[in-house]
Amino acid sequence: MRLRLPRRMKQTGRRGSLTVEMTLLFPIVLLFFLGMIEFSMMLHARQQLLAASREGARVAALGGDIEEVRQAVRAYLGGGRLGDADVRLTALDSEPLQDARQIPSGEPVEVWVSIPAGYVVPDLLRIVGYSIRNEELVARTVMRKE
Numbered sequence: 001m002r003l004r005l006p007r008r009m010k011q012t013g014r015r016g017s018l019t020v021e022m023t024l025l026f027p028i029v030l031l032f033f034l035g036m037i038e039f040s041m042m043l044h045a046r047q048q049l050l051a052a053s054r055e056g057a058r059v060a061a062l063g064g065d066i067e068e069v070r071q072a073v074r075a076y077l078g079g080g081r082l083g084d085a086d087v088r089l090t091a092l093d094s095e096p097l098q099d100a101r102q103i104p105s106g107e108p109v110e111v112w113v114s115i116p117a118g119y120v121v122p123d124l125l126r127i128v129g130y131s132i133r134n135e136e137l138v139a140r141t142v143m144r145k146e
Contacts, residue, residue: 038124042121042132049114049137057111057143060089060145061100062100063146066089073111085113089110089112105145114137115137117132117135118135
């Protein structure tokens with residue numbers, strides 16, 4: 001014969017266990033989501049910079065000067081924080097150029113677009129010791145001059 005306990009007595013052994021489990025798991029889950037958000041925002045910003053550097057490299061490959069390259073990059077990036085990115089025009093692995101016409105036809109020309117990561121992405125994981133404050137997002141595209 002089984003002894004039947006009242007419902008109240010059955011539940012008292014587990015009372016508060018959900019609170020303890022949530023207290024232990026919530027910070028881990030929160031950090032995981034913050035990391036996902038920060039990483040996806042950095043990835044999106046990096047992809048935008050890469051596409052903008054391609055646009056700038058097209059202008060440079062057609063013989064544009066640094067101002068035309070900057071205008072093409074800024075037109076692609078728009079007026080937000082990404083639009084403040086630094087744009088450099090260089091021959092392959094050399095000093096910055098002011099005009100792509102200095103490069104002979106068929107030679108590579110490269111466009112660098114860079115911006116501090118902390119300027120365009122919130123530093124969500126600094127509370128656990130991982131900060132993007134000193135990181136820089138950089139995109140580089142190389143094309144042959146026509």
